[in-house]
Amino acid sequence: MILKPDRRRFLQAAAAAGAASSIVPAVSRGEEKREAPSRRLTLGCIGVGGKGRNNLGRFLTEKDVQVVAVCDVDENHTRLAADMVREKYGNDDCRVYADFRELLARDDIDAVSIATPDHWHALTAIAAAEAGKHIYCEKPLANSVGEGRAICNAVEQNKVLLQTGSHERSNPNARFAAELVRNGRIGKLREIVIHLPCDQAHHQQVKEFSSKPAASSVPEGFDYDFWLGHTAEAPYSEKRCHFWWRFILAYGGGEMTDRGAHIIDLAQLGAGTDATGPVLIEAKGVQNPDSLYDAYMDYQFVNTYGNGVRMTGKSEGPRGLKFIGDEGWIFVHVHGCKLEAEPASLLQTTFGENDVQLGRSPGHHRNFLDAVLHGAELMAPAEVGHRTATICHLNNIAMQVGRSLKWNPETEQIEGDEEASALLTPAMRSPWKL
Incomplete structure (x- = not known):
């Protein structure tokens, strides 16, 4: 209609x-x-x-x-x-x-x-x-x-x-944790520790896959060339496509962007940096040069914000993030956002009218509908999603070029590094273009 x-x-x-x-x-x-x-x-x-x-x-x-x-x-x-x-x-x-x-x-x-x-x-x-x-x-x-x-x-x-x-x-526990940090309940924020492990069965399969598969026939009913889109032509293999694409940098960013887009997103929320990002990106990782899967599966990174707060991360540990202040800490497990804190009494905190209160979501999909139909505030609008993904991509770029990056979050440019800057936007196969 x-x-x-x-x-x-x-x-x-x-x-x-x-x-x-x-x-x-x-x-x-x-x-x-x-x-x-x-x-x-x-x-x-x-x-x-x-x-x-x-x-x-x-x-x-x-x-x-x-x-x-x-x-x-x-x-x-x-x-x-x-x-x-x-x-x-x-x-x-x-x-x-x-x-x-x-x-x-x-x-x-x-x-x-x-x-x-x-x-x-x-x-x-x-x-x-x-x-x-x-x-x-x-x-x-x-x-x-x-x-x-x-x-x-x-x-x-x-x-x-x-x-x-x-x-x-949109998880209420995640928003509560961010409120604790932004209202100074753990004191001055010093560090955010990111645990982004690659320890599940599918990660192990990716790590063990040490070859480039032979080309095979494209299944009937699957438009493989359209699936490739703007990326380079490549022989079809089922190991390239559904689900597994996320571990090939042409199509995804590995665990760094897959679950990093959740965990680093909550770091941005808690730090109050949704409109900006770190200014120094340091990251090291290991690739398998013989594998179809070129995403980094073993890595560590340090991202430093302009105010001195450091976000450190590695590909091991309990999945989630820890906000560390000079008077306490909060750990947010992902997924589900179960909370741990020291002192434990932090989890009983209530907030007053003069405190930062981030509001609650009726659910992420419902929130989207309420924004369109009733003018509600989006929990994760485009700019917020972009700023989070940018950090993930910069960590991958730093690993690709093998050196630290000076990032200007205002101009969204890498300073003084042409090789790294060239990786900010991929070339697109004709006829596709931005």
């Missing part, structure tokens, strides 16, 4: 109000509450593999959403996703697409969920913004610093909203 002009104006007004009153660029905060339109928000889902179907399932539980289209380059994915929608609504109205551009051309779609491999986030999100669609985009926001900035620019220029899928930021 084509949207009537009054509903179009409502959705645009909600986006404009959100963008106008934020302390961080692209954060949406409605200046006044608005009633939801009488019809449901229409949603298309682009990228409906494992995580994409998970997001689809979340949106299908919301009464004010109507999923009208699913899109993927793999017919197996779209078949499973379309079956989910049909089972939910009891009809065959959900359209199936292989090309996201056809889905975005529809005037009756208000918003999209993007859960493609990371190397497709930027081109898809930018096209969605230019089509006037609000966007829920999986983390990391983009697969490079330059692509992330391009997304933020497109979102701002087209006055749409974007929620980055770093859902731990």
Whole structure:
């Protein structure tokens, strides 16, 4: 069904109000509450593999959403996703697409969920913004610093909203921990320790894979060239694609951007640095030169902020982060955000009206809908997602060039290092371009 002009104006007004009153660029905060339109928000889902179907399932539980289209380059994915929608609504109205551009051309779609491999986030999100669609985009926001900035620019220029899928930021425990830090309950913040281990079964498989697989036939119903997109031509192997792509730097950033986009994101929230980032990046890691998987699986890093706070990290330990102050510490486990603290009494803290209070989320997907429909503040808008992903990418770049980087978070440039600077934005295979 084509949207009537009054509903179009409502959705645009909600986006404009959100963008106008934020302390961080692209954060949406409605200046006044608005009633939801009488019809449901229409949603298309682009990228409906494992995580994409998970997001689809979340949106299908919301009464004010109507999923009208699913899109993927793999017919197996779209078949499973379309079956989910049909089972939910009891009809065959959900359209199936292989090309996201056809889905975005529809005037009756208000918003999209993007859960493609990371190397497709930027081109898809930018096209969605230019089509006037609000966007829920999986983390990391983009697969490079330059692509992330391009997304933020497109979102701002087209006055749409974007929620980055770093859902731990919506966890009440994570927000409580950040409030403890930002209100000085652990004293002056000195260090943030990041534990980003590569210790699960799939990590071990990646570490043990020490070759480049022979080319094999592309499965029927899978548009492999479209899947490659702007990246270089490469022989097909199932070990290159679904799920495993995240350990190949052309398509993802390894654990550094996969779960780093959650854990470093919570560090940014607690440090109050959502609009900026470190100024010195030091990182060392080990690659397997003979393997298809060139992402770093063993690493350590030190990121230093302009105020002297150090964020140190390594690929071992209990997954999560520890805020260390001169009067105590807080550890946030990821996933789930179970808290530990010293002194333990910190966990019984209550806050007053003069304290920093970060608010609570009804759930990350619900928060996105409330932002679009009612002008609520997004938990993880484009700029926040970009700043988090930037730190992850800079650590990977420092490991690639084998030296520390001086980063200017204002200009978003690496100072005095042409080789490293060239890695901020990848070259794109024709006909694709930012």
